[in-house]
Amino acid sequence: MSARLAVASVRHRRASFAGTFLTAALAVALLAAGGLLLWSVLTAGPGADRFARADATVAGARDVAVTTTKDKGDKVKTKTKTERLTGAEPLPDTVVRAVAGVPGVESVVEDHAFPVALAAEGAPVAAPGAATVAHGWSSAALTPYRLVDGTAPGRGEVVLQRDLGVRPGTVVRLTSRTGTQELRVVGVVDGDVPGQAGVFVPDSQVAALSGLTGPTALAIRAEPAAVDAVAEAVDGAATVHAGADKVAADLPGAVPDYVGAVSVLGFTLGITGFAAIFVLTGTVSLSVRQRQRELALLRTIGATPRQLHRILRAEAAVVALLAAVPGLPAGVALAHVLAARFRALGAVPAQLTVDVNVPVLVAAVAAGVLVTTSATWVAARRAARIPPTLALQESAVAGRAGTAPRVVVAAVLVAGAVAVLTLVPLGGPFGMGMSFVASALLLCATVAVGPLLVGALTAVASRAVAVTGPLGLLAGSLARAGNQRVVGVVVPLTLMFALNATMLLSGDVQAQVTADQQVARSALSDVRVAATDGPGVPLDRAQDLARDPRVSGAAATIGTRVVVARDGKPEDYASEGLWATGEDALDLGVVHGDLGDLGSRTVAVSVPLARANGWAVGDRPTLWLADGTPVRPTIVATYTRWRGFGDLVLPAGRVAAHDPRGLVGSLYLRGDDVAAVVADVPGLAATAAADPRAGAADLRNQQAAWELMVVISLGFTAIAVVNTFAVSTAARRRELGDLRLSGATGRQVHGLLDREAVVAVAIALVLGCAVAGAVVGTFSIAQDGRWRLFADPLRYLGMVGAVGLLGIVAGAVPARIVVGRRSLPLIAG
Template identity: 65%
Template sequence: MTLRLAVASVRRRLGAFVGTFLTAFLAVALISGSGSLLYSVLTAGPGADRFAGVDVVVAEKRSVELTTRHDKGDEVKEKTKTERLTGAVPLPADLVAAVAATTGVGEVVADSAFPVALDLEGVPVRAPERAAVVAHGWASAPLTPYVLRDGTAPATNEVAVGAELGLTTGQTVGLTTRTGTRDARVSGVVTGGVPGQAAIFVADRQVGEWSGLTGPTAIAVQVVPGFSPDDVVSALAGLGAGVFTGDEKVHGDLPGAVPDYVGAVSIFGFLLGITGFAAVFVLTGTVSLAVRQRLRELALLRTAGATPRQLRRLLATEITLVTVVATVPALPIGVVVAHVVAGRFRELGAVPAQFTVAVNPVVLIASAVLGLLVTRLATAVAARRAVRISPTQALRETVTDARAGRVPRVVAAVVLTAGAVAVLGIVPLGGPLGMGMGFVSCALLLCAAATLGPILVGGVTAVVSRLVGSTGVLGRVAGAMTRVESRRVVGVAIPLTLMFAINATMLVNGDILGAVTAEQEATRVAPATTRVTASNAPGLPLAVAERVAALPSVTGSALTLGTRVVVDQDGKPEDYPAQGLRSAGERALDLGVTAGNLGDVDGGSVAVSAPLAGQRGWRLGDRPTFWLADGTRVALRVVAVFEHWRGFGDLVLDAGLVAAHDPRGLVGSVHLRGEPDLAGFPVVAASNAVPEAENQQAAWELMVAVSLGFTAIAVVNTFAVATGARRREFAGLRLAGATARQVHRLLDREAVITVAVALVLGCVISGIVVGAFSVAQDGRWRMFADPVRYLGMVAGVGLLGLVAGAVPARLVVRFRALPQLG
């Protein structure tokens, strides 16, 4: 009976349910799209296995593993955390013979993998889809296998290249590695390989010279038929190196050639959090508004004898029907959204080029269930009081605001606000959690504002409405109506507040981070008169950079080599950006040293950023342990602490140490004092922009665009729902003698009040979060980084709110006869 009544109710009141349908559709689509992206990146494998054709791979581990033990009294719990390395430790040269002599081992192939950069007549040669370009000795070509399509195997000073690079036999290419830059003739073109990698093969006798490796990075092993693979693996493990079998063999490859999804997990997890919160927030508000607007109908049903339980079941069944119908088209649209967003992130380089969206039925079903649960819960909460109060009270509240239930609202708002204050005051916003915690605190403050509802919005409305009331009679009427119907203002203003606060917080925090990074970068490079980088490669070999720094007219120099270093964070390995540094003469780089001397950095010492030193409690003279890019463990003495670390790195090591242990090992920038003559060197003047920071900002802006698009549609929808429910009120105004134009002008002023209230709340909430985030970055309080950009967003959101309020009003109140309004 309830189902039939609900179906009939929805069919006869389709217009009233359009808003709820659209909101549910958008919410489920965004949640399913974001969920699909996160699922895809969590389940993404390391990529194709270059060692798929062999049984066992012997190599050093490509990650740092730390195990901590916690004594719980009755038991001891162990936790193991890992952090992926960016390089590979070469194996001892004599290990190949030891592996070959192991019982049960058949064919053995030593593989030396090292990154290279190619250029053709000074123009960089790039692999499709930003694939890693990795060189090997020709002896390892059969592993994948790679097969000659044209030409011959490489001889001395020759290379065989993958067909994906677009080179032809006989061309001469420049090849840059950490050991130097040299010309090589293309002797052949090979086909085969694995997606995401572009291969180059060099003569086996020149592998050590060109790569700087002291031994192979991996040894591929075939087990002799008839021998137990487990026995062979056990015997190989006794040699002291790592042993990989099955799906784990891919971890024997060079880390830089295997897709890394760690950053993508953070990106899509944050995206799911933003869209999920916005969807739930807006969906709850829309459903509550819809129920609130049916108070008159519910009162009449109570008068006719319906019980509160029957009304709750009716409302729940109606919302279930609408949500289920909205979910059917929302799920495939969500998948489409996921593919579009993933494509854009691939273009930005925020996710690996090999990343694809995996459609999982469980994720889609979970998204549909979540959307249904939210709508059902919102309906239950909104209907709890609406179906229990007396019919006369319900009818009274259709024209006056309810005053009950203020104490629980205030208590809940205080708790939520205290949570936001705790997050802003306790969590180090200047660290890697800063952006995420900024969103969390903003979400808590938004929930507090929504919980206070008419109390908070009513207070702001009282001030704004009186300002609008000074514009004339219609302004005074609009002000009085918004003050009386503060709940209706809440239903429209809070989504608009959400739209501004969430997106402004993300966008402005990203702007502030970029501005602080740019300021520190400008301060760092200020002492240098010239800054150069490689013109045809990702960097310069250290020897070439040293020759540039040694030019006669150079009075001071600083060479920097980017790398990654792993630090033990209380049993959890954490990866930090770092720089190798070699300086001479006058100071050419200002890192803002606050303690110690940067000139003391050598192969046994390190300089540390102030935030990292404070976090770890390091002082001058301490000898913390680090893992270099290839996994080499070193204890380095802290000799300096510096402040200008953003866009640079948290650690400064000796350039020679970095070049010896980072597989790329190239100098990224050469900072010079003086007027050097750079003719004959493959260098160009460099800008101070930080490409990684620019990509991160672009990724943030993309997430803001996704969130902004959803909330914009939700705001328009909420205005339409609120306006459409006031047909009877508008008809009464027309009966009282008001013209359609007067009603339009009245509603325009109401929209101005509502939008102004929303923007005031949004600016206050975002200002609190952004201000705390800004202080955590460099001690300066900011409400925005770029005033034009910020004011543009205020104006854009305000204009959207005004249009969203005006258009539905024009559709409902037409310049036609009064009976059409009845």
């Protein structure tokens, strides 16, 4: 019965449910899009197998595994955590000989994989979204790569994949960690390994071009029994991969890494999910409150509270299910759009595609229905419980819930936010995510005590708007009398500003701190030299440039990743290899020790990382280099200027030997005329050393990803704000009609509602600024000890103005639509 009544009610009162329908459709779309993206990245495979023609592969470690054991008395618990490496250690000759000597192994192909940079006619050559990886020509048969033009490479020659767009006869500059070579393109191959652009050099030149002492993997053809024998022959010195696992032997940098993408898309789902649930709950609650008179009438004719609850929940479920009809297709389309944008930003691997999963879509619909019906139950519980004799007294229905429970709930939520802001290291890698959690807790606390906060702020704002004249005085009185209505429109506006401002401003603060530290780091040098046709230059070339007599001091840095085990869990950190000569050209803000002591078996560590692990100068932590080589260097210094640089500093020579790329990304020079030193050097360019953008490409990509999430959230909350104002204004048709009949002109009613909108917008901005200020200010202190409300004043004021303008327009437009109708029909409605 309840279901039939609900369907009939929705069918005959479509306009009343329009706001809930729109919000639910958007919520389902956002939940579906976020869920599909996260599902796609969690279930994404490694991509096409480059070893398709092999029966098995043999390779060294591709991750660092740390095992911890805890004795719990009755049992011993063992845990193993892994962290993916960014490089591959060459296989020793003993392993190669052992595999080749196994009976039943028909053939063994050595694969030497190493990243390179290509340039032709002074311009970089690369395939969009693909890693450029070189191999010996014998490896081409493994995929297989088919020669479609030209011939196999000889000495001084190279064969390129067709996606690179270079024709035979072209001379290209190939840069690897061993140097730069000019090679003539003699052939083009057509491959089928997404995310990789193949480059093939003669087998005789692999060692010289790659710097590898052996193959990074072996591809074998053998019978199944022989594959098992190979595993016994290598005896733990390498790992044998078969079946779908063969691709694990590929170079780590050439295989998509979805770990970072899980964090990005998981956070995207968290933000959109919170915004969707928050706004949907508010919209449904407001819609139910607008029906208080109708509910009162039902109570007077004998409807029980349980019956009212069933009818309202059934109506909400019907609306939510109907909203899923347009919401799901919109969610699928949005998922594809977002995936494409995230791929372009480099936030997710280029191979990521959206997998449309039916259970995920069903879960999105179920979540939408659950939130809608739950919000309906919460909003209706007081109206359904009042005695029938009081049912028509709207003041009784609209009464406030107990103050004490609200205050208790808010206090708990605020305590949680304070704990997050004070106990969690916001300066670490999870700082941005934790700032969102703190913001969400404070927003929920604001909602819990919304009537109390809004009531107090309305008393102030209404008196301020009263100075505009009689209309302002009346608007203030109506705002104070309709506290619940004001709360309904303030909440989504507060959410819109606080949530998005926290994300955007936190990113701005982090970018500002990084830029400030970059300027301080390079203040001693005169120019920064970087490659124009690739990701960097070989170390020996940078050293030759630094030895020019006009250079009085130089510092070369090589970016890498280093794995550190912390609390039994390995984590990789951005790090740098450093080579310096002459006068100091780079100032890392050393607080303990001396960077001059940096040698082959030493390391310098950032202050936050040292503090987190309890390290001090003289300690010897265990680290793993990019190719998995374990080392125990002695800490010789700790430094403070690590943002946009790295948490560990190792000797450049050691990094270049163990990182597959191993190229100098930045060279800082001091001298009277150092710009002239690089003016005529091809492939190099000198810029101001203190350029705050230097070395911050990853941060800029991260900031762009944050801004994309802000755009998503802003779009949804903006629509929700407009929808909320429309629902609130439409519910006042009777009141506005009475004003018109009593002699008020349309202009006067418009002015009255505009002033009410100003009151609501002002309150929302005060609350939003307070929440964002508390979170962003604490986040800023965690970065460098300075309190900031914002990093860019114009950006902050622009956001305040945009949200305020949207709120005023959202309040004005529905008012003009309603007031523009005839008054008598309004009374009848």
